[in-house]
Amino acid sequence: MKKREVRSPRHVLPKSPTSIQGLDEITGGGLPKGRPTLVCGGAGCGKTLFAMEFLVRGAMEYHEPGVFISFEETEQELTANVASLGFDLDRLVKNKKIWLEHIHIERNEIEQSGEYDLEGMFIRIHHAIESVGAKRVVLDTVESLFSELPSPLILRAELRRLFRWLKKKGVTTIITAERGDGTLTRQGLEEYVSDCVILLDHRVTDQSSIRRLRVVKYRGSTHGTNEYPFLIDEDGFSVLPVTSLGLNYSSSRERISTGVPRLDTMLSGKGYFRGSTVLVSGTAGTGKTSIAAKFVEEACKRGERALYFTFEESPNQLVRNMRSIGINLEPWVDKGLLRFHATRPTHYGLETHLTTSIKLITNFEPSVVVLDPINAFVTGENHVEVKTMLLRLVDFLKMKKITAFFTNLNSASEILENTDVYISSLIDTWLLLRDIEIGGERNRGLYVLKSRGMEHSNQIREFKLTNHGIELLDVYVGPGGVLTGSARLSQETQDDAEQLLHQHEIVRKQISLERKREAMEAQILLLRSEFDAEESEALKVIRIEKARNEQIIQNKKKMAKSRKGDVGQKMHSSNKSKINVLRMVQ
Amino acid sequence: MKIKRAGIHPLGKESKTSRRKKQTARAKNDIWSLRLYVAGQTPKAIAAFNNLKFICEEQLKGKYHIEVIDILKKPQLARDNQILAIPTLVRKLPLPMRNIIGDLSNTERVLVGLDLREYSAKLRA
Numbered sequence: 138m139k140k141r142e143v144r145s146p147r148h149v150l151p152k153s154p155t156s157i158q159g160l161d162e163i164t165g166g167g168l169p170k171g172r173p174t175l176v177c178g179g180a181g182c183g184k185t186l187f188a189m190e191f192l193v194r195g196a197m198e199y200h201e202p203g204v205f206i207s208f209e210e211t212e213q214e215l216t217a218n219v220a221s222l223g224f225d226l227d228r229l230v231k232n233k234k235i236w237l238e239h240i241h242i243e244r245n246e247i248e249q250s251g252e253y254d255l256e257g258m259f260i261r262i263h264h265a266i267e268s269v270g271a272k273r274v275v276l277d278t279v280e281s282l283f284s285e286l287p288s289p290l291i292l293r294a295e296l297r298r299l300f301r302w303l304k305k306k307g308v309t310t311i312i313t314a315e316r317g318d319g320t321l322t323r324q325g326l327e328e329y330v331s332d333c334v335i336l337l338d339h340r341v342t343d344q345s346s347i348r349r350l351r352v353v354k355y356r357g358s359t360h361g362t363n364e365y366p367f368l369i370d371e372d373g374f375s376v377l378p379v380t381s382l383g384l385n386y387s388s389s390r391e392r393i394s395t396g397v398p399r400l401d402t403m404l405s406g407k408g409y410f411r412g413s414t415v416l417v418s419g420t421a422g423t424g425k426t427s428i429a430a431k432f433v434e435e436a437c438k439r440g441e442r443a444l445y446f447t448f449e450e451s452p453n454q455l456v457r458n459m460r461s462i463g464i465n466l467e468p469w470v471d472k473g474l475l476r477f478h479a480t481r482p483t484h485y486g487l488e489t490h491l492t493t494s495i496k497l498i499t500n501f502e503p504s505v506v507v508l509d510p511i512n513a514f515v516t517g518e519n520h521v522e523v524k525t526m527l528l529r530l531v532d533f534l535k536m537k538k539i540t541a542f543f544t545n546l547n548s549a550s551e552i553l554e555n556t557d558v559y560i561s562s563l564i565d566t567w568l569l570l571r572d573i574e575i576g577g578e579r580n581r582g583l584y585v586l587k588s589r590g591m592e593h594s595n596q597i598r599e600f601k602l603t604n605h606g607i608e609l610l611d612v613y614v615g616p617g618g619v620l621t622g623s624a625r626l627s628q629e630t631q632d633d634a635e636q637l638l639h640q641h642e643i644v645r646k647q648i649s650l651e652r653k654r655e656a657m658e659a660q661i662l663l664l665r666s667e668f669d670a671e672e673s674e675a676l677k678v679i680r681i682e683k684a685r686n687e688q689i690i691q692n693k694k695k696m697a698k699s700r701k702g703d704v705g706q707k708m709h710s711s712n713k714s715k716i717n718v719l720r721m722v723q
Numbered sequence: 724m725k726i727k728r729a730g731i732h733p734l735g736k737e738s739k740t741s742r743r744k745k746q747t748a749r750a751k752n753d754i755w756s757l758r759l760y761v762a763g764q765t766p767k768a769i770a771a772f773n774n775l776k777f778i779c780e781e782q783l784k785g786k787y788h789i790e791v792i793d794i795l796k797k798p799q800l801a802r803d804n805q806i807l808a809i810p811t812l813v814r815k816l817p818l819p820m821r822n823i824i825g826d827l828s829n830t831e832r833v834l835v836g837l838d839l840r841e842y843s844a845k846l847r848a
């Protein structure tokens with residue numbers, strides 16, 4: 138605290154850190170130091186615990202002893218109540234770190250005669266503060282005095298005096314008060330305590346409760362103005378500012394198998410990204426849980442731990458059902474690699490679910506987390522809350538590089554690409570399972586709706602659950618549309634028969650062609666032999682003619698010789714051209 | 724009847740008892756043990772003591788014992804006896820215990836608170 142003051146160059150209001158997870162972030166350092174803070178809320182919203190944690194943490198972590206003035210519970214009750222949160226009040230009281238004081242009056246024992254004041258209470262508080270050197274004081278719930286003591290007017294004046302007195306003493310005070318009808322407190326204490334007002338709310342929407350905290354007012358300081366969900370569990374009070382988790386996680390390139398080889402193939406051959414968020418959605422009975430179980434089994438086979446949150450089936454039932462399709466989860470449970478956590482979603486509020494989940498995940502350190510199914514959280518109109526919760530869970534898992542696997546049940550009437558909780562934008566890989574109803578038969582189809590960062594198949598596969606596991610088959614896509622199941626089988630048989638017929642036809646045609654070719658070739662042979670015969674005849678005639686011509690020329694030459702004429706040259710050339718013509722014919 | 728002295732007398736006065744006997748509905752040797760818690764000698768404390776003494780003299784002459792406790796000096800006693808309003812008058816005996824807060828200026832309320840109404844009714848009659 139002191140460090141903070143020194144470091145800060147501007148003069149900011151000194152603050153008393155609460156050490157309550159998340160609250161100091163919202164208030165920028167804690168409650169106003171040396172001033173009263175009003176914490177109001179309905180019954181059972183955690184006012185006492187808030188105040189007690191402020192006190193105990195102050196005593197343990199900041200060496201600021203505290204005084205707890207309880208108007209409702211006795212010292213013993215208080216000690217017992219907070220022991221469940223791991224606070225050892227007895228020891229703190231013994232070490233003079235904490236002073237517990239129960240102030241209580243039975244109304245029916247009291248008679249009033251004339252004016253009175255609360256000096257007795259002042260003296261007791263003063264005594265308590267002096268005894269331990271307290272820096273922090275809690276008055277829980279001072280308003281109950283109004284039901285115990287007569288004369289509200291006197292009480293009002295006395296309380297006003299008390300708050301001023303405490304402020305003057307410089308102790309950081311928490312005053313708790315019940316929420317009134319339309320006002321922050323029943324008795325209008327907010328008029329007197331105006332430095333800081335924190336409102337706790339415990340809302341039940343559709344049978345599940347959500348706790349919320351809001352800083353209504355913080356004089357002299359900026360503060361978060363939203364309603365922040367908070368939790369009370371065995372570690373005490375924690376406020377979860379939604380903004381405290383950012384989008385700055387690094388992402389892995391490692392791929393992990395889905396457990397179904399053909400599904401891996403559909404996801405560019407390698408499966409999901411490690412640390413990604415996978416959603417399987419589909420109508421009832423489409424095999425969402427089976428795909429989840431297969432994935433879990435595969436993770437266990439790799440020797441990784443898996444945490445399975447089941448919200449609808451008991452672990453036993455789940456293991457039994459999965460065995461029927463050849464997925465044996467039992468050995469992994471025995472080995473301690475697989476852990477089930479079965480709760481009804483309605484069992485606690487969403488915030489409690491979130492923290493229990495986060496706590497379990499932190500302790501078990503799984504590499505795979507399954508939530509089956511996420512829409513079980515949705516009751517009525519709490520979509521936004523469920524989405525916020527899942528968002529925070531996804532952020533948490535991503536930071537831890539844990540692969541998240543969600544299933545979502547769609548009702549048959551709605552659009553399949555919708556989830557009840559509208560978390561599609563959070564999902565990295567979305568597998569959609571759907572019914573394909575053809576020929577009086579219902580079959581399952583699977584396709585990858587989206588898969589960020591990888592090339593994925595755009596085809597529908599028929600998805601079969603057999604007693605030896607999950608099988609993915611190509612669906613029949615033909616002129617008759619997409620066919621699955623027996624329709625696909627019968628269509629395939631029909632296609633096969635047709636194919637066979639076609640093949641026969643081709644063979645037949647080939648044979649007939651062959652025959653035609655043979656006939657043609659025979660004819661060619663015939664014609665050729667005819668032609669050959671004619672040719673040889675013709676050549677023979679030509680030869681005779683040639684010989685005759687030669688003879689004539691020879692004869693003429695002889696005659697010319699004998700006559701001593703000069704016509705021989707002319708005759709010779711004309712004979713030569715005739716011979717050329719004959720050669721060309723040949 | 725013995726004269727009893729209060730443990731602490733911040734007001735510097737003694738409670739007085741008298742030998743004169745009043746009729747009471749209770750047993751004759753009953754002693755009314757009253758305790759008045761104050762915080763310092765404030766006007767309210769003084770008024771309360773005077774008012775109480777007056778009523779006791781009227782109603783319980785000789786049968787009462789007043790003890791005045793200043794919680795400024797003994798804050799632990801305030802805690803032990805769950806005192807927060809000042810002044811507080813506690814009837815320790817006869818049982819059951821009864822508490823009256825305020826300066827006791829309203830005699831009627833004091834009588835009701837101490838269960839002495841019967842007397843006053845009788846007295847008025």
